[in-house]
Structures are given as C-alpha cells and as structure tokens.
Amino acid sequence: MIIRKLKEEIKKYDRPENKIDAQQFFKEKLKVRYVLKTPIARKISDRLYREHKNLSKAEIFKLCEELLEKGEGMGRMLAFEWAFKRRHEFTKSDFSRFETWLKKYVNGWGSCDHLCSKALGQIVYQYPELTQKTKKWTKSKNRWMRRAAAVSLIKSASKGQGLEDVFETADMLLIDNDDMVQKGYGWMLKDSSNIFRDEVFKYVLKNKQKMPRTALRYAIEKLPEDMRRKAMKKDC
Numbered sequence: 286m287i288i289r290k291l292k293e294e295i296k297k298y299d300r301p302e303n304k305i306d307a308q309q310f311f312k313e314k315l316k317v318r319y320v321l322k323t324p325i326a327r328k329i330s331d332r333l334y335r336e337h338k339n340l341s342k343a344e345i346f347k348l349c350e351e352l353l354e355k356g357e358g359m360g361r362m363l364a365f366e367w368a369f370k371r372r373h374e375f376t377k378s379d380f381s382r383f384e385t386w387l388k389k390y391v392n393g394w395g396s397c398d399h400l401c402s403k404a405l406g407q408i409v410y411q412y413p414e415l416t417q418k419t420k421k422w423t424k425s426k427n428r429w430m431r432r433a434a435a436v437s438l439i440k441s442a443s444k445g446q447g448l449e450d451v452f453e454t455a456d457m458l459l460i461d462n463d464d465m466v467q468k469g470y471g472w473m474l475k476d477s478s479n480i481f482r483d484e485v486f487k488y489v490l491k492n493k494q495k496m497p498r499t500a501l502r503y504a505i506e507k508l509p510e511d512m513r514r515k516a517m518k519k520d521c
C-alpha cells in the first residue's frame with residue numbers, strides 16, 4: 286500500500302517544472318535520470334509520514350525497509366527521512382539496522398550522504414562509542430562504506446564533538462585513491478573547521494604532502510584566505 290501511495294503522489298507532480306536532471310550530478314549512469322526537486326520530494330515525504338506517524342518505531346522501520354526494497358530512488362529518500370524522524374527513540378541497537386541499510390541499499394553518493402547525514406550521523410552523535418564500528422568501514426572494498434566512515438561523523442563534528450575520531454578517520458582514508466572518498470573526508474574536515482579551525486588547519490599542514498588535492502581543497506574551503514593560501518602552497 287505504501288508503495289502504491291508513493292507512486293500516486295509522484296504522479297501528481299510529474300511535470301517538467303517539478304523535476305531536475307539528476308545525471309548532471311553523477312558520473313555513474315543512473316537508472317532513473319529525472320527526479321523530483323528536493324522541496325517537492327520532502328513535501329511528499331512529510332504528507333505520507335503524517336498518515337503513519339502514530340505507528341511504533343518498529344512499524345515505521347518495517348515500512349522503511351519495504352520502501353528500500355521496492356520504492357527505488359524516491360523510496361530510499363523516504364526511508365532515510367522517516368527513520369530520522371524517529372531519532373528521539375533511537376537506541377544503540379538501531380545502529381546495526383542502519384549499517385545493513387548502508388551495505389545493502391546505498392549505491393551512490395546521494396543515498397550515502399542522505400543516510401549518513403541523518404539517521405546514521407544522528408545515532409553516532411548520540412552514541413559516540415559507535416565510531417569504533419564506523420572506523421572499520423575505512424577498510425571496506427565498497428567505496429560508499431569508506432565515504433560513510435567520514436560523512437557519518439559530520440553531525441558530531443558540527444556539534445563540537447569527536448575531533449579525535451575525525452582525525453583518526455581522516456588518517457585511515459588519507460591516501461584513498463577514490464575521489465568520492467576523498468571528497469567525503471574532505472567534507473568532514475571542512476565542517477569540523479567551523480568549530481575547530483586551528484586544529485583542522487594544523488592537521489592539513491601536517492598532511493598536505495600526502496593528502497590528494499581534491500580532499501585538500503574540500504578541507505580548507507571554510508578557512509580564512511591566508512590559511513588557504515598557506516595550505517595550498519607547495520613546499521620546496
């Protein structure tokens with residue numbers, strides 16, 4: 286029923302002005318090229334959630350997994366949004382469910398960042414000891430798992446928490462040759478610099494000879510201009 290309702294809602298907005306060409310944001314070939322604009326997608330998500338908000342967390346998570354199995358791209362978006370809406374009920378044991386979703390359903394940077402910036406990032410923020418599990422993802426052959434190791438720490442870093450974990454994760458990913466992973470840990474360092482500016486700058490200077498330029502540029506994006514110049518300067 287939830288899949289049918291989702292398709293009905295999407296059909297209501299199936300007009301060119303409500304869609305964007307998603308292929309421009311991805312290198313890999315997408316199965317579905319055109320997607321609904323984010324505000325419209327969120328409007329659909331919120332409307333459908335209101336119909337189910339009185340369900341228990343377990344029932345909502347069951348619906349999320351139905352959406353992940355059968356709802357394609359829009360279904361993933363709803364599932365990750367809905368799981369996050371129950372964040373006040375998260376327990377540490379929910380981490381294994383979100384980790385399974387990451388392994389099974391994430392197949393691009395969009396879905397990776399959506400899950401990690403919401404449900405996964407939130408549970409790691411609530412239970413900082415879970416970073417011992419996320420650090421293990423840095424050794425995965427799956428590029429999205431490695432990216433997730435960094436992106437799942439952004440929520441914590443933005444709240445002034447877990448800088449040591451941020452640097453340890455960056456160390457583990459430092460010379461990763463995948464640009465999606467480089468951008469992921471560069472983003473993690475960049476957002477950490479909002480609160481820990483001097484510490485991030487010092488980390489970048491220490492590692493800039495080994496750090497890929499893609500990661501370096503992301504990491505220093507929010508630093509003052511003089512710091513950026515020093516970080517980008519090639520040492521003799």
